[in-house]
Amino acid sequence: SQQGEEDPQALSIQEGENATMNCSYKTSINNLQWYRQNSGRGLVHLILIRSNEREKHSGRLRVTLDTSKKSSSLLITASRAADTASYFCATEPLPGANSKLTFGKGITLSVRP
């Protein structure tokens, strides 16, 4: 069963604007991760936030996690055309024999020059 669901499915913004993407999940997690995928390529890890963390920053990226609402958001500030890609959230369940990452459907971000 799908764990993470991103929202919106697609987002188009102007260069320089901020992009906010959301992810909701169903069951308790150990951590939540965001990945980027450029067209026709593999995924690249962006940032990981653990269940006991509320906010993390990495460069122009800011991730928040609200475990009470089972949701996370990824904010990209001062977007650039090169940020155009698909963004996936992935959740790692609590440690166990079969704990594996589960990916959402992804959000397509288009940044217009």
Place this chain on the structure above:
Amino acid sequence: EADIYQTPRYLVIGTGKKITLECSQTMGHDKMYWYQQDPGMELHLIHYSYGVNSTEKGDLSSESTVSRIRTEHFPLTLESARPSHTSQYLCASTGLAQETQYFGPGTRLLVL
């Protein structure tokens, strides 16, 4: 940039052919994964391995098979390709103590 490689990058074959998609990593990672991804869709885990001689089926039923004879190598084989196998196949790996996955560039398969 992750040191994980997939070949071929693109493959067009006829129905009924046997194919092997190669995946190799030079990071010494114990855990390796195969995902299937249709355009614009989520990733589905089809196989994974936690070490040499260890392979497991993933969440999505697949007619493919895998082997893990060497740590760095995790090939995926389709004995008889069908048009329904047309998709992108992504290989990933991670270390035992790591939580993030490193992905290869993917193989785009088209079965005619």
